[in-house]
Amino acid sequence: MHPGQHPVGDGLVRRLVAGRFPRWAGMTVERFPSGGTVNAMYRLGEDMVVRLPLREGGAEDIATERDWLPRLAPLLPTAVPQVLGAGEPAEGYPWRWSVHRWLAGENPEAGALEDPVALARDLAAFVAAMRSITLAGAPQAYRGGPLAALDAPTRAAIGELRLIPEEGVDCDALTAVWEDAVRAGEWDAQPVWLHGDLMPGNLLVDGGRLTSVIDFGCTGVGDPACDLFPAWNLLPAGARKVFREALGVDETTWARGRGRTLSQAVIALPYYRTTNPAMARNARHVIREVLAERRTGGDGVSTRPLPFRPHP
Template sequence: MGEIIDQGPALVRHLVESQFPAWAGLVIERGPGGGTDNHLYRLGEDKVVRLPRQARAAEVVSKEHRWLPRLAPHLPLEIPEPLGVGVPDPAFPYPWSVYRWLDGDNLLDCPSADLADTAHRLGQFVRALQSIDPTGGPTSVRARPVTPNDDTGVCATIDKLATAGLLDPTPALEVWKTALETPAWTGPPVWIHSDLYTGNLLGQHGRLSAVIDFGMLGVGDPACDLLPAWSLLTTSTREAFRAQVGVDDDTWNRGRGWALSAGLGAVAVYGDTNPTLAIPGRHAIAQTIEDWQTKNTT
């Protein structure tokens, strides 16, 4: 089945009334943009309904409802709190979910966010997540974020963007080459969010307050969750994040390569169709190159 088109509050009212009658009288209205995976609806003052757009998004509903309550008590930032799992209905083909509403704006919409404070808080969050016992955790789809299998695609994207005048290919290729030449993670897998892109970080009054969208949650290489060091932070704040997480040089190099790859993908996919989503991608490209040059030309 293709992507489910947003069918409006009437569908949500039907699903809630038939499956969660205790919430039937609550006001339903469209929520903020749900990104590429879900349609969001506010349910009353303190709940949000997530309707998967497609099958791959529906597959994570049970995973989030199983694991998020177990992880939350160990984390220093708020994360989504599952309140109910809806089942498929003749009017809607996928499992769906209800969560506690989290106040805040995603950091894409907070240009004045305190990045020094964010670096500290986010570093603590990543370290805390990686410290939780991973026994029984599912393998993340990004368990190994940098692999030789990606080389052809990454190099082709660098060439494409360079031809369009959007980057200097020489240092970009060096960043990627360094990541590929770095030894793979050989330690035990750790919990990783796997998608710490700027749009999945919420802030209040300029300060990071919550992390959302755990659809790619699982265990794997800790380098995956270093993404915001380059997609969000800057030279003056990046080392504070690294100090909080506590990573070795190899993990840092793999994380930088992954951030470049993710940034390239964001610009290539969203550069023309959704420029807002491409902004962190451009930032990641520029920051990974600057970081590599600083460490290799001094």
């Protein structure tokens, strides 16, 4: 998917595990199919998973998870990954890697949710719990900075989509949505804790209910709009309204959240359209949902200001 991506395979994983964790040598190793773009996942036996970065930036995510997951886990209403082993560069593989406890469940699929309203409430409870965290020393969230930093790459990506007519995207309408987000202004209050990457591939459900949230490589503090992504990348309009009401999202934060979600989608679509079908499919879904919401004038939710507990 990426230039300079490091090759990985079953044999490499077996050698890494045997060298670093001899007690697990000989366990079955099997690539787990995933739409993820930063890490490869390999089942190790029945109860564990090996997580290896595909490129250098992913190694920083591994370090973030090792540091913060043990502290965040007791404060959250859903299960999160548990790091069982910290791997180091070896066997020609250049970066740190981890062994996590396997978390059962399935990724939810937009358009095929068993109970969208219940899932919306579960997601809102998770986001609210993240925002209530007061752990000191938090990193800046990967996506939590100023919206203005996304302006140039977002407009460039919309320009790329203009050159791909087969995608059938209304690029003028996308530009209008993005400009609405920019006009909403920046978050000027205290930053809050964020997961930072609430994509369907980072959520696990069972019976339609949220059971686990994975991949905390982007976690940190920043603009609360960054954790509104599921409103457009997963939830249908009715459940989106429930999600928004449960969090009490004000108009400007909602506009920034919509813009940030759209930015991620329009950047992802031209980049992944021929290399990662899951990412491209979800990007198209976001674009459709965002434009549909714009056509209908939003969901008409009357909200109070977004609540959060100040970060020390």
